[in-house]
Amino acid sequence: MTGGVDARAAAGEFDRGSVTEDERKQVLSLFPLEDWGTLLLERYAPPGCAGIPSSPGSYSC
Numbered sequence: 001m002t003g004g005v006d007a008r009a010a011a012g013e014f015d016r017g018s019v020t021e022d023e024r025k026q027v028l029s030l031f032p033l034e035d036w037g038t039l040l041l042e043r044y045a046p047p048g049c050a051g052i053p054s055s056p057g058s059y060s061c
Contacts, residue, residue, distance in 0.1 A: 031044060 031039065
């Protein structure tokens, strides 16, 4: 993998116990589980990723 994140490795290293209940609720309020199947990349990707330029012609992902 070049210039990216290995999602499997990151998920394997993630400590679920490090997330507070408030953080979990905040994420679920922004991204309800029932919407995950149809969630568009533009909805959760940072600006500059997924073909969403942070400014015209600029991709900083």
